Amino acid sequence: MTSTKSLEQAKNEVNDLLQHLSLEEVVHVLGYSLLEQGLSSIPDCPEEIQIHNIPEIINTHTKQHGQDLATALTQQGLVMLMWLNGKE
Numbered sequence: 677m678t679s680t681k682s683l684e685q686a687k688n689e690v691n692d693l694l695q696h697l698s699l700e701e702v703v704h705v706l707g708y709s710l711l712e713q714g715l716s717s718i719p720d721c722p723e724e725i726q727i728h729n730i731p732e733i734i735n736t737h738t739k740q741h742g743q744d745l746a747t748a749l750t751q752q753g754l755v756m757l758m759w760l761n762g763k764e
Contacts, residue, residue, distance in 0.1 A: 713753075
């Protein structure tokens with residue numbers, strides 16, 4: 677388990693990096709980060725991932741294993757990126 681001090685330090689380092697970006701750039705970085713962390717935590721995730729097959733990956737994993745943190749992170753990252761794509 678990571679110590680509270682290490683988590684606080686990591687949070688501060690991430691915030692220091694993000695403070696120089698616009699809000700939309702922050703959403704872009706966080707959306708991709710959530711998506712990558714979520715997908716990498718889905719054990720049966722295919723190697724070839726494309727934006728159009730992510731919903732299928734989420735649905736398949738949820739049907740087999742129920743809703744979990746991996747699918748929640750993936751869903752949230754996808755929602756953030758879809759929102760940004762709609763803004764462009």
